[in-house]
Every structure is written in C-alpha cells, then in structure tokens.
Amino acid sequence: MTGSALRARVGAVRAVRSRGTARESAYILYAGALLAAVVFAPIGKALVGVLADSSTIVALTSHGAGVGVEAIAGGLVVVSLLVGTMRGPALRPPYETWVLAGADIPRRVTFRNPVGRALAATTLSLVVTAAVIGARLLSAGRSPLPMAVGFVIAAACWGIVVGVAWLVGQRLTPQQSRFAAVSVAVATSVGVAWPVLAPALPWAWVGASYPHGHSAVMVWPIFALLFIASCALATVGRILDGLSGPRLVAQAEQWATLGAYSGVGDMRTALAQLRPHPGVGRSWRAIRARSLAITFLVRDAVGAARTPWRCAMATLSVAGSALAWCVASTAPGQLRLPMDLAAAVVCFSGIGAWSDGLRHAAESRQSRSLYGLGAGRLIRLHLAFPVLAAVASALIGAGVAVAVGAPVGGALTAVSSAVTIVAVRVADSAKGTMPLALLAPISTPLGDFGGAVILLWQSDAVLFVAVTIGSTVAVASDAPLAIAVLAPVIAVAAGVAWWRLRRPR
Amino acid sequence: MKVDTPAPGRPLTASDGVTVEQVRLARLGETILPPTSLRAGPGEAVAITGPNGAGKTTLLRAIAGIERLDSGSVVVDGIRADERSAEFRRAVASLIGRPSTARDLTVHEHLAIVAMTWGAARDEAAAAADGVIDECAITELRQRFLHEVSSGQAQLIHLALTLVRPFRILLLDEPEQRLDGARRDRVAEILAARLHAGATVVYATHSAALIEALGSRTARIGNAA
Numbered sequence: 001m002t003g004s005a006l007r008a009r010v011g012a013v014r015a016v017r018s019r020g021t022a023r024e025s026a027y028i029l030y031a032g033a034l035l036a037a038v039v040f041a042p043i044g045k046a047l048v049g050v051l052a053d054s055s056t057i058v059a060l061t062s063h064g065a066g067v068g069v070e071a072i073a074g075g076l077v078v079v080s081l082l083v084g085t086m087r088g089p090a091l092r093p094p095y096e097t098w099v100l101a102g103a104d105i106p107r108r109v110t111f112r113n114p115v116g117r118a119l120a121a122t123t124l125s126l127v128v129t130a131a132v133i134g135a136r137l138l139s140a141g142r143s144p145l146p147m148a149v150g151f152v153i154a155a156a157c158w159g160i161v162v163g164v165a166w167l168v169g170q171r172l173t174p175q176q177s178r179f180a181a182v183s184v185a186v187a188t189s190v191g192v193a194w195p196v197l198a199p200a201l202p203w204a205w206v207g208a209s210y211p212h213g214h215s216a217v218m219v220w221p222i223f224a225l226l227f228i229a230s231c232a233l234a235t236v237g238r239i240l241d242g243l244s245g246p247r248l249v250a251q252a253e254q255w256a257t258l259g260a261y262s263g264v265g266d267m268r269t270a271l272a273q274l275r276p277h278p279g280v281g282r283s284w285r286a287i288r289a290r291s292l293a294i295t296f297l298v299r300d301a302v303g304a305a306r307t308p309w310r311c312a313m314a315t316l317s318v319a320g321s322a323l324a325w326c327v328a329s330t331a332p333g334q335l336r337l338p339m340d341l342a343a344a345v346v347c348f349s350g351i352g353a354w355s356d357g358l359r360h361a362a363e364s365r366q367s368r369s370l371y372g373l374g375a376g377r378l379i380r381l382h383l384a385f386p387v388l389a390a391v392a393s394a395l396i397g398a399g400v401a402v403a404v405g406a407p408v409g410g411a412l413t414a415v416s417s418a419v420t421i422v423a424v425r426v427a428d429s430a431k432g433t434m435p436l437a438l439l440a441p442i443s444t445p446l447g448d449f450g451g452a453v454i455l456l457w458q459s460d461a462v463l464f465v466a467v468t469i470g471s472t473v474a475v476a477s478d479a480p481l482a483i484a485v486l487a488p489v490i491a492v493a494a495g496v497a498w499w500r501l502r503r504p505r
Numbered sequence: 506m507k508v509d510t511p512a513p514g515r516p517l518t519a520s521d522g523v524t525v526e527q528v529r530l531a532r533l534g535e536t537i538l539p540p541t542s543l544r545a546g547p548g549e550a551v552a553i554t555g556p557n558g559a560g561k562t563t564l565l566r567a568i569a570g571i572e573r574l575d576s577g578s579v580v581v582d583g584i585r586a587d588e589r590s591a592e593f594r595r596a597v598a599s600l601i602g603r604p605s606t607a608r609d610l611t612v613h614e615h616l617a618i619v620a621m622t623w624g625a626a627r628d629e630a631a632a633a634a635d636g637v638i639d640e641c642a643i644t645e646l647r648q649r650f651l652h653e654v655s656s657g658q659a660q661l662i663h664l665a666l667t668l669v670r671p672f673r674i675l676l677l678d679e680p681e682q683r684l685d686g687a688r689r690d691r692v693a694e695i696l697a698a699r700l701h702a703g704a705t706v707v708y709a710t711h712s713a714a715l716i717e718a719l720g721s722r723t724a725r726i727g728n729a730a
Contacts, residue, residue, distance in 0.1 A: 275608075277608060277650060277652045278608065278609050278650050282611050282648045282649070282650065283648065286610060286611075286614045287614050287617045287618055287621070287627065287630070287631070288627075289627065290626065290627050292621060292622070295618065295621060295627070299610070299614070299618060302609075303607070303609030303610060304609070306609050306650075307609070356607070356608065356609055357607075360605065360606075360607045360608075363605040364605050366604075366605050368588050368594060369569070369588070369594055369597060369598050369599045369667070369670075370604050370605070370619060370666060370667075370670075371619060371622040371623075372594075372595070372619075372622040372623035372624060372670060373622045374591075378622075
C-alpha cells in the first residue's frame with residue numbers, strides 16, 4: 001500500500017470524530033482573544049518590563065549565563081523524558097488511538113501528525129526564547145548579530161532534541177525513562193561542575209553557543225548540534241514504530257478522562273488521574289506503632305515511600321524552592337519576585353505528593369462510618385508527616401543555599417514558608433467538590449465570565465500561595481518579619497479548613 | 506447511652522434495632538422515597554427489595570442518618586438517626602456505595618488502621634484484620650493495594666472494612682453485587698454469624714437466595730415487579 005493510501009485510511013478514521021460547528025469555532029476564537037487580552041497581554045507586558053530592566057542585562061551577561069543555559073538545556077531533556085511517561089507527543093483521542101493502534105498501518109504514519117506538531121512546538125518555543133535573549137543582548141550592544149543568530153540555530157536544534165527525548169520518554173517503560181532522566185540529570189550536574197567535560201556533553205554545546213563571553217561565533221557547537229538534531233529526527237520513525245499499543249491507548253484514555261473532569265471543574269478527580277499507584281514496599285510495615293499519632297506518621301511515611309519517584313520529586317521540589325527563596329534574596333531587582341512566586345508554586349506542587357493522607361481524611365466525610373474518628377481529628381493525625389517532610393526538605397535546600405553564601409535568615413523564612421504551604425494544603429484538601437451553582441453563566445458586557453469563576457475556584461489555593469508566600473518572601477527581607485506575616489496566613493488556612501469541614505456536604 | 510468496647514469486628518451488644526416510621530423524602534418537588542415504615546429487631550435481618558430507582562438506597566441512607574427527612578422518623582438503637590452524632594456512628598456500620606479508601610495501604614494495613622481508629626490496640630487491630638480477611642476468604646489479597654483487585658474482590662474488601670469495626674446495626678446496599686455464587690454464599694454466612702451474635706442487619710438486595718439464606722423479612726418499596 002502506498003504512503004498516500006495509508007494516510008487516506010488514517011484520515012478516514014479521524015473523520016469519524018465530529019467536527020465543531022462554525023458557532024463553536026467562533027466561540028473558541030472569542031474565548032482565545034479574551035484570554036489573550038485579559039491574561040497573556042499583562043504577562044507579556046510584565047516580561048517586556050523584566051527584559052527592559054537593566055538588572056536583566058546584568059544577569060544575561062554574567063559569568064555564569066552560559067553555564068545556566070547548559071543546565072537548562074540538560075534539564076529540558078530530563079523533564080521531557082519524564083513527561084513522556086505520562087503524556088507523550090504521540091497522543092490522539094481514545095477512539096482514534098484504539099482504532100489506529102490496532103490497525104495494520106505503521107505507527108510512523110498513524111502518529112506522524114501529532115508528533116510533528118509536538119516537535120514544532122518544542123522547537124518554536126526554544127527558538128522564540130533564544131531570539132528574545134539574543135535580541136536583548138544585541139540591542140544592548142553586548143553581542144554581535146552572527147553570535148545571536150548562531151544561538152537561535154542552536155536553540156532550534158535543541159528544540160528538536162527535546163521533542164525527540166519527549167517521544168523517547170513515551171517509548172521507554174517508566175522505569176527506563178526515570179533511569180535515563182536521572183542519568184542525564186547527573187551528567188548535566190557533572191558537566192556544570194567540571195567544565196572540562198563540556199565538549200562531550202550535547203547540552204553543554206547549547207551553553208557554548210550562548211552569544212556572550214566569546215570573542216567570535218562558536219561554530220563547532222552549532223555544527224555538532226545540527227548533526228545530533230538530524231540524527232534525532234532520523235530516529236523518529238523507528239521510535240514511533242516501537243510504541244506500545246496498550247500504552248498509547250492507556251495514555252489517550254487517561255488524558256481524555258482528565259480533560260473531561262477538568263472540563264466540568266472537578267480538578268481533584270482530574271489530577272488524581274496523574275497520581276501514580278504504589279508498586280513497591282507492600283511488605284513494609286506501615287502499621288507498627290502503639291499510639292495513633294505515631295501510627296499515622298509512620299503510615300504516611302511508608303505510604304509516600306511506596307511511590308519513591310513521586311516522593312523524590314516532592315523532596316527535590318521543596319528543597320529546590322527553599323534554595324530559590326534563599327538565593328532570590330540576593331537576586332537583582334525585578335527577578336526576585338518572579339523567582340519567589342515560581343518557587344511558591346513549585347513548593348505547593350511538591351507538598352501535594354505528601355498530602356495523600358490529608359486528602360483521604362477529608363474524603364472520609366463521605367463514608368463517615370468507616371473510621372472511628374472525625375475528619376478533623378484524622379486530618380490532624382495526617383498532618384505530622386507533610387510538616388516534617390516539608391521542614392526536612394526545606395532545610396536541605398536552605399542548607400545548600402547558606403553553604404554557598406545566602407543569608408541564614410532566608411533559610412528560616414524558607415522553612416516557615418514550606419510549613420505555611422502545608423497549612424494551605426490542609427485547607428485545599430477540605431475543599432470538597434465544586435458547587436454546581438458555579439457552572440451557571442455570568443453575563444457581562446465582555447461576555448460570559450463563568451469560566452473565569454470556575455478557574456478561580458479551582459486554582460484558589462495555588463493563587464493564595466503564590467500571592468501570600470511569594471510576595472512575603474520577596475518583600476520581607478528578614479526572617480522575624482516574614483514569620484510574623486506568615487503566622488496569620490497559617491491561621492487563615494486553618495480557619496478555612498475548619499469551616500470547610502463543618503459546612504454541610 | 507453508654508457504649509461498651511468489645512473486640513473489633515464483633516457487634517457491641519444486642520441492639521435495640523431499627524424503627525422507621527412513615528419516612529418520606531422529596532427533592533426538587535419529586536418524591537424519591539414514598540412514605541415507608543419498617544422495624545428490625547436485635548438479631549433480625551430485614552431485606553429492602555424493589556425495582557431500580559424505587560428508593561432502596563435512599564431508605565438505607567435515611568437509616569444511616571445521611572439524608573434529611575421530609576417527614577417521619579428513624580430511630581436506631583434508641584438514638585435518632587444522625588450521622589453527625591459520634592454515639593450514632595459507633596452503633597451503625599454501613600456500606601452504602603463505595604467507601605473512600607487509601608491508595609497507599611495494603612488491604613491488611615487498611616483494615617488494621619480502621620480498627621485502631623475504633624479503639625483497638627495495635628495487636629488487637631492486626632488480629633481483627635486477620636479475622637475478617639479469613640472470614641471473607643480474601644487471604645490472597647492481604648498484601649495487595651486496592652488498585653490491584655477486581656471489582657468483586659473490591660466488594661469483599663469493602664465489606665471487610667465495614668465488618669472490622671464494632672457495631673450493633675449493619676446497613677448494606679446490595680452486598681451481593683459483583684460477586685460470584687461461592688462468594689455470595691460466603692457473604693450470607695458472614696451476615697448470618699453477625700445476626701447470631703445479636704446485630705441487626707438491614708440491607709437492600711435483588712437476591713432471593715440471600716434473603717432465603719438469612720431468613721430475612723422483606724420490606725418492599727415501589728409497585729413494579
């Protein structure tokens with residue numbers, strides 16, 4: 001069968017899916033325009049402000065900028081490998097996936113389009129980022145045009161490599177992907193620590209093409225990157241053909257389910273689709289203490305250790321956030337607040353992995369006759385583990401920061417912030433399902449704002465964390481002041497949790 | 506009412522039973538449970554029967570103190586039905602719908618920690634967990650996580666979670682669902698043992714065999730056959 005005939009069969013399967021009406025398409029366009037005006041335009045304006053700030057050019061021309069690019073390039077491959085295990089680029093709706101994965105058509109044909117779009121997206125993202133950085137350096141007279149162009153070409157090559165790494169993450173088993181990701185992470189760290197190894201590490205070639213710190217264009221890294229990007233592209237067909245059918249269907253169903261739940265505002269159930277099930281440690285004794293308090297602490301710790309990868313990611317997230325908070329206190333001008341806000345969100349996300357007990361305790365209100373303790377008491381019992389884990393992880397990150405010269409006061413603030421985020425997690429766990437009334441349209445002269453209200457309801461905890469903790473850490477320079485501000489935040493979170501647990505379901 | 510503390514998994518004492526008098530529920534103007542009365546004494550089983558949608562689960566939820574009544578009354582073991590009351594919750598064990606379970610515990614650990622929250626010491630809780638595991642014939646699932654079991658096995662585990670705690674009144678919504686013949690017989694034996702120990706069992710069912718095995722009185726809701 002010819003290639004065009006095969007593609008025609010793929011097209012026939014895709015045609016089964018109902019197409020949106022013109023009215024629906026118009027609404028999507030309208031909603032997109034509204035989103036761009038209300039959300040993306042202010043973000044873009046803020047980014048332009050950050051770029052225009054003189055402190056940005058100082059950071060972009062600092063001695064470690066090239067090494068930073070190298071670390072980010074390696075980190076992107078790590079993230080791509082990991083994301084591929086959960087949501088690979090070869091993704092179609094469940095019905096199409098089920099039919100096409102079971103058909104006698106090579107997967108390099110059936111999944112070519114979504115993978116092509118994914119590769120284009122990763123490449124375009126890095127090209128735009130590199131172009132913005134290059135343009136800023138160019139406009140400041142800190143880089144000649146050929147070097148900036150070379151950096152953009154290097155970024156385009158790396159975008160292809162990152163896209164293919166994403167596909168590799170989907171092709172490998174989760175264990176293999178994690179092993180590959182850890183290997184790349186270790187190699188990146190080693191490369192950053194010992195620059196003499198840079199010529200042997202592809203992500204270091206991206207750093208070497210950075211348009212500052214050299215007297216002339218670095219040609220060899222660009223050619224080397226062109227070569228490995230070509231090699232990566234050449235392997236895409238073989239990788240696609242090796243994708244597992246059942247895993248393709250499982251990912252398609254998982255993301256369709258997640259989309260369906262998030263579409264009706266049930267983000268709790270939607271995110272539960274992404275939580276891994278425990279697979280190790282079934283013989284570990286989770287119930288070993290005599291007192292209930294210790295029993296719940298040990299039970300939560302063992303439960304978390306049964307998803308070791310998730311637990312490790314949580315530790316890294318919280319430690320990394322603490323490190324970022326401490327380092328941000330010495331960061332230049334406009335970079336500090338974005339760093340603190342991002343760290344708060346990452347820390348909130350990491351602590352989520354240790355909050356399974358809190359969520360389960362809150363959910364136990366639905367089956368009250370199961371446990372002999374009320375939801376409030378269960379939550380208090382489940383609180384010890386996330387608090388201890390957050391403090392320990394934050395201390396690791398803050399300790400590293402202090403060791404490299406950050407002020408000790410920042411470490412105390414970082415630990416207090418992590419504890420505060422646990423309190424917000426408690427309130428978030430007790431939230432329950434979204435009230436149906438929020439699904440009602442809210443007509444305004446600018447259109448239906450019902451979606452914005454749903455979005456606000458779903459993301460209230462993370463917004464609260466970003467605003468309160470991110471800004472507190474950014475503004476309060478000394479630890480006592482930060483702790484004095486965060487203590488009422490904990491009280492508010494506890495009050496919200498108490499109110500949510502007491503209200504009728 | 507003072508409550509004694511026997512070993513987990515066994516009824517506390519002979520119950521005063523369940524008394525439902527002219528209970529009616531309506532939502533948004535629609536009657537979801539017509540006026541219904543029933544009485545189940547200590548050591549007695551009452552099967553609630555009727556077609557799908559007749560209100561069997563709603564009646565069980567009313568007895569479990571979860572539903573707000575529009576009229577009538579439910580008294581369980583001398584206590585007005587209200588799940589907010591700790592005393593009421595201690596008397597009544599119920600399996601109505603799927604309970605919220607922990608994803609990071611094995612079956613045995615889950616049973617043990619449930620028993621501990623009802624006052625059992627660690628070793629007693631472990632023994633109680635072993636007891637219901639043997640009783641429900643799910644020994645091979647002892648170290649499984651709950652996502653690793655079939656729907657029928659999950660039904661037995663949910664039943665074990667309900668039985669591992671102390672109770673005087675047992676409320677079950679179609680305990681036979683998703684079970685094969687042998688396991689349905691096992692459930693009948695388990696419930697018969699609880700009845701013999703003095704518990705009151707009220708359950709919704711579509712199984713004539715289960716009704717016969719337990720020698721239950723029936724309370725029929727709805728008109729259709």
